[in-house]
Amino acid sequence: MKPRPASGRVRVRRLERLAVYDFARIHAILDAMPVATIGCIFRGSPLVTPTLQWREGNVVYWHGSAASRMLDAAGGAEVCLNVTLIDGMVLARSAFNHAMNYRSVTLFGRAERVADVDEKRARLQAFMEQRFPSRWETLRPLKARELKATTILSLPIREASAKVRSGPPREPAADLSWPVWAGEIPIELRSLAPIADLNSIEKIVPPHVGHFKIGQARGIGR
Amino acid sequence: MKPRPASGRVRVRRLERLAVYDFARIHAILDAMPVATIGCIFRGSPLVTPTLQWREGNVVYWHGSAASRMLDAAGGAEVCLNVTLIDGMVLARSAFNHAMNYRSVTLFGRAERVADVDEKRARLQAFMEQRFPSRWETLRPLKARELKATTILSLPIREASAKVRSGPPREPAADLSWPVWAGEIPIELRSLAPIADLNSIEKIVPPHVGHFKIGQARGIGR
Numbered sequence: 001m002k003p004r005p006a007s008g009r010v011r012v013r014r015l016e017r018l019a020v021y022d023f024a025r026i027h028a029i030l031d032a033m034p035v036a037t038i039g040c041i042f043r044g045s046p047l048v049t050p051t052l053q054w055r056e057g058n059v060v061y062w063h064g065s066a067a068s069r070m071l072d073a074a075g076g077a078e079v080c081l082n083v084t085l086i087d088g089m090v091l092a093r094s095a096f097n098h099a100m101n102y103r104s105v106t107l108f109g110r111a112e113r114v115a116d117v118d119e120k121r122a123r124l125q126a127f128m129e130q131r132f133p134s135r136w137e138t139l140r141p142l143k144a145r146e147l148k149a150t151t152i153l154s155l156p157i158r159e160a161s162a163k164v165r166s167g168p169p170r171e172p173a174a175d176l177s178w179p180v181w182a183g184e185i186p187i188e189l190r191s192l193a194p195i196a197d198l199n200s201i202e203k204i205v206p207p208h209v210g211h212f213k214i215g216q217a218r219g220i221g222r
Numbered sequence: 223m224k225p226r227p228a229s230g231r232v233r234v235r236r237l238e239r240l241a242v243y244d245f246a247r248i249h250a251i252l253d254a255m256p257v258a259t260i261g262c263i264f265r266g267s268p269l270v271t272p273t274l275q276w277r278e279g280n281v282v283y284w285h286g287s288a289a290s291r292m293l294d295a296a297g298g299a300e301v302c303l304n305v306t307l308i309d310g311m312v313l314a315r316s317a318f319n320h321a322m323n324y325r326s327v328t329l330f331g332r333a334e335r336v337a338d339v340d341e342k343r344a345r346l347q348a349f350m351e352q353r354f355p356s357r358w359e360t361l362r363p364l365k366a367r368e369l370k371a372t373t374i375l376s377l378p379i380r381e382a383s384a385k386v387r388s389g390p391p392r393e394p395a396a397d398l399s400w401p402v403w404a405g406e407i408p409i410e411l412r413s414l415a416p417i418a419d420l421n422s423i424e425k426i427v428p429p430h431v432g433h434f435k436i437g438q439a440r441g442i443g444r
Contacts, residue, residue, distance in 0.1 A: 035308055035322070039261040039270035046268055048261035050306040050326050084272040086257055086411070091354070091431065094362040095346055096372070100257070104272050124317055132313070140316040140400045150318070168419040176421045178362045183418040185434050189308070192408040197390040202403040209313065212407050 023058070026162050029105045030055045030083055032216035033189075034131065038062065039080040040111075042073040053083065054127040055157075060107060061114070061123055063152040071151040074111045081107040081155055085215055089185045092169035093178035101166050101184060108159040114152040117144075123152055132208040189215030245280070248384050251327045252277045252305055254438035255411075256353065260284065261302040262333075264295040275305065276349040277379075282329060283336070283345055285374040293373040296333045303329040303377055307437055311407045314391035315400035323387050323406060330381040336374040339366075345374055354430040411437035 036053040039046060049070040053062045060081060064071050088101035114120050121142060128136045169182050194209050258275040261268060271292040275284045282303060286293050310323035336342050343364060350358045391404050416431050 035306065035324075037259040037261075037270055037304055037306070039259075039268035039302075041263060041268055045300045045330065046261035046263055046302040048259055048270055048302040048304040048328065050304060050324070052322060078267045080261075080268040080270040082259055082270040082272060084257065084259070086436075089353070089413075089434065091357075094368070095350055095358065095364055096368040098350075100274060102257075102272070106270065108267065128317055128320075131311070135313075135402070136317065138402045140397055140402075142317055146316070146318040168417075175362055177423060179423045180357075180360045180362075181418065181424040181426070181428050181431055182422045183416055183431075185416045185431060186414040187411060187436055188414060189409060189411050191311075192410060194405055194407045195390075196403065196405040199398045200404045201399060201401045204403070206403050209403055209405075209407060212311065214308075214409055 022162075023157065023160075025164075026105050026157060026160050027055060028216075029085065029103045029162055029164075030060060030157075031130075032103070032214070033083045033085050034214065036060075036062065036081050036083045038070060038074060039082070040070060040074040040077055042069060047073060052127075053081065054130055056123070056126055058157045060155050060157060061127065061152055063124070063127075063150055066149050066151045068151065071153060075113045075151065075153055077111060079109065079111045079153075079155060085189065086187050087166060088187050090165075090169050091182055091185070092171045093175040093180055093182055094171065097169055097171040097175070099165060099169065101186075103162065103164045105160065105162045107155055107157055109155050111153040111155050114154055117147055120147050120150065120152050124150070132212065135206070135208050138206075244384075245379065245382075247386075248327050248379060248382050249277060250438075251307065251325045251384055251386075252282060252379075253352075254325070254436070255305045255307050256436065258282075258284065258303050258305045260292060260296060261304070262292060262296040262299055264291060269295060274349075275303065276352055278345070278348055280379045282377050282379060283349065283374055285346070285349075285372055288371050288373045290373065293375060297335045297373065297375055299333060301331065301333045301375075301377060307411065308409050309388060310409050312387075312391050313404055313407070314393045315397040315402055315404055316393065319391055319393040319397070321387060321391065323389070323408075325384065325386045327382065327384045329377055329379060331377050333375040333377050336376055339369055342369050342372065342374050346372070354434065357428070357430045360428075 034052050037048050037050050039048050051062045084104040090099040092098050125136050191212050256274050259270050259272050261270050273284045306326040312321040314320050347358050
């Protein structure tokens with residue numbers, strides 16, 4: 001499936017050969033990177049806020065305190081959500097052709113609040129289930145006031161585009177014989193050995209902690 | 223030095239105990255993470271774009287093609303720049319107290335174009351020098367048309383704030399005895415062994431490639 005973008009706004013203008021409009025790849029990038037930045041307009045000026053995001057089907061969610069100014073400004077408003085994974089630094093023979101390898105998704109649209117309390121609980125459960133399978137049922141249950149203090153926003157993946165760059169430098173043939181090292185320095189995001197809270201009653205690291213992954217295999221989403 | 227933020231806009235409202243207004247720490251976070259997201263207003267809607275950034279003194283720069291819509295929209299306009307490093311997932315006894323460990327800097331202000339050609343070259347050289355010391359002088363020199371095709375924007379670090387979270391979950395004493403594993407899964411960004419371009423004339427990996435670091439030691443900027 002390679003749908004055309006829904007509007008001219010999401011068409012990638014720069015380096016269009018890097019553009020990806022395929023939903024499966026867009027989903028893979030979103031799933032590999034739980035941290036997004038959300039752009040919204042706050043009192044007439046741009047505001048960018050990093051936050052955790054998760055995807056269910058073709059909808060992306062993020063959440064936070066009901067007192068958050070970003071969530072307040074973004075709820076019901078136009079937003080731009082970006083997720084970026086850094087895959088490497090690309091070193092060419094000229095400064096001009098240096099580049100980055102990356103996978104990036106940008107979504108546009110109107111963010112909507114999840115209003116219903118049961119739906120809020122279901123969304124948070126789905127988020128936990130995706131990152132830490134089977135953990136939800138082992139946790140101290142959410143309280144009504146905690147759900148009330150949590151705002152969840154949603155954004156459909158409708159106006160979406162991705163840019164993906166991988167591989168070695170690309171540069172004019174005339175530059176290739178320049179006598180300087182050229183290539184890629186790969187970069188990855190990885191999780192390290194879990195550190196138990198000193199107060200943790202449960203000492204055995206459960207599979208949902210031990211198996212946690214972030215960034216996923218390089219090549220996913222390409 | 224712990225200056226008060228220059229305006230109410232940068233005061234961290236949520237979880238103010240995590241706030242950092244110290245310039246040295248703000249600089250350390252910016253220096254550890256070369257990828258920023260830039261928020262600007264494009265045709266009335268928010269636009270967020272990932273891009274490489276670098277810092278010289280108390281000014282942050284980013285660059286790209288003169289044909290970029292983000293650079294065109296951001297030049298001379300209000301922007302919001304965010305840099306975020308992910309340091310870990312924090313698993314508490316309740317879903318409500320799960321959190322992320324991270325270091326994040328947010329800057330606000332008006333982005334200005336670097337207009338002078340010699341200054342553009344000097345800024346690009348400084349950027350290269352910071353990430354890859356001594357590489358600039360070994361590269362095929364920049365051409366006038368390449369400099370012309372490159373837009374550089376600057377933003378002073380004036381309205382700046384950072385949020386930093388580290389360590390184990392924080393939760394009510396009453397929750398601590400809940401029998402579920404609690405703690406932190408550390409996350410880091412790291413560079414891997416360089417991959418030479420097959421066409422690279424120079425086969426020996428120079429120190430500026432071999433010593434490249436990203437994300438820096440955990441604990442920097444705290």
